[in-house]
Amino acid sequence: MERTSITVPKPPKRNVIRIKIISMGDAGCGKSCLIKRYCEEKFVSKYISTIGVDYGVKSVVVSNQQVKANFWDLAGGPEYFDVRNEFYRDAQGAILVFDVSNRASFEALEGWVQEAYKHGAKDMQVAVCGNKCDSKSREVKPKEAQAWANKNGYLYFETSANSGENVQTCFNDLFTAVVRNLPQR
Numbered sequence: 001m002e003r004t005s006i007t008v009p010k011p012p013k014r015n016v017i018r019i020k021i022i023s024m025g026d027a028g029c030g031k032s033c034l035i036k037r038y039c040e041e042k043f044v045s046k047y048i049s050t051i052g053v054d055y056g057v058k059s060v061v062v063s064n065q066q067v068k069a070n071f072w073d074l075a076g077g078p079e080y081f082d083v084r085n086e087f088y089r090d091a092q093g094a095i096l097v098f099d100v101s102n103r104a105s106f107e108a109l110e111g112w113v114q115e116a117y118k119h120g121a122k123d124m125q126v127a128v129c130g131n132k133c134d135s136k137s138r139e140v141k142p143k144e145a146q147a148w149a150n151k152n153g154y155l156y157f158e159t160s161a162n163s164g165e166n167v168q169t170c171f172n173d174l175f176t177a178v179v180r181n182l183p184q185r
């Protein structure tokens with residue numbers, strides 16, 4: 001008996017878009033916790049400061065397009081400036097995070113934006129996160145933060161890495177803005 005081999009055609013490869021997303025903001029404002037909440041849907045209550053840069057990838061679908069979001073979680077401490085400044089180049093999106101219970105972290109946002117653009121970030125989409133919005137002691141009002149974000153042309157979200165409030169919406173809206181802003185292929 002003669003054997004016939006059957007070849008199963010491979011499914012067509014979907015064109016996957018890769019996007020580079022960075023996190024910016026003072027140490028301790030919750031950048032890593034927001035990313036972990038989004039990617040793993042969990043909250044880590046024990047604070048462990050990022051040393052230098054952390055990296056992660058998450059596959060998502062944006063407007064029926066497969067997207068791999070590459071996260072570059074940049075440490076917020078001033079001692080990591082020399083490491084951080086190498087990662088701004090070619091960033092297409094950023095979460096710019098401050099702690100609503102820490103006015104200094106809000107006042108530092110402009111400095112973070114200037115640092116990013118000085119070191120190679122161009123035309124990136126930015127989502128400002130007023131994180132820890134579930135905090136009992138609040139030093140920055142939502143209206144003030146929203147006005148600052150609007151003035152700069154950024155998205156604004158009141159987020160909580162602890163409860164998950166607005167985390168999915170923030171990242172989904174940021175990815176949509178990044179993909180919309182990509183050059184047409």
